[in-house]
Amino acid sequence: xxxxxxAPIRPSIPLQSVGATGNVSGTSGSGAVxxxxxxxxxxxxxxxxxxxxxxxxxxxxxxxxxTEIQNGTYETPEKLEAALxxxxxxxxxxx
Numbered sequence: 001x002x003x004x005x006x007a008p009i010r011p012s013i014p015l016q017s018v019g020a021t022g023n024v025s026g027t028s029g030s031g032a033v034x035x036x037x038x039x040x041x042x043x044x045x046x047x048x049x050x051x052x053x054x055x056x057x058x059x060x061x062x063x064x065x066x067t068e069i070q071n072g073t074y075e076t077p078e079k080l081e082a083a084l085x086x087x088x089x090x091x092x093x094x095x
Contacts, residue, residue, distance in 0.1 A: 068074035
């Protein structure tokens with residue numbers, strides 16, 4: 001008695017080793033082309049990775065600023081002057 005599923009069983013294809021690049025290439029013993037695996041990382045994914053790697057630095061800077069605000073040492077005359085200059089430049093550049 002033969003039992004067949006929706007498609008007949010095909011003979012096995014020998015496995016090939018993965019190269020240093022992570023690509024599987026070449027042909028099988030029967031001469032058929034073996035598909036290659038590829039990985040593509042989007043620009044958005046690269047940006048998310050970059051943001052994630054710098055988030056520790058941002059977190060440390062935020063903690064420093066919070067501490068300075070609580071101690072009353074964050075606002076200095078130099079920082080206030082720089083903020084006022086940026087504000088005045090923003091008004092000057094408006095039509």
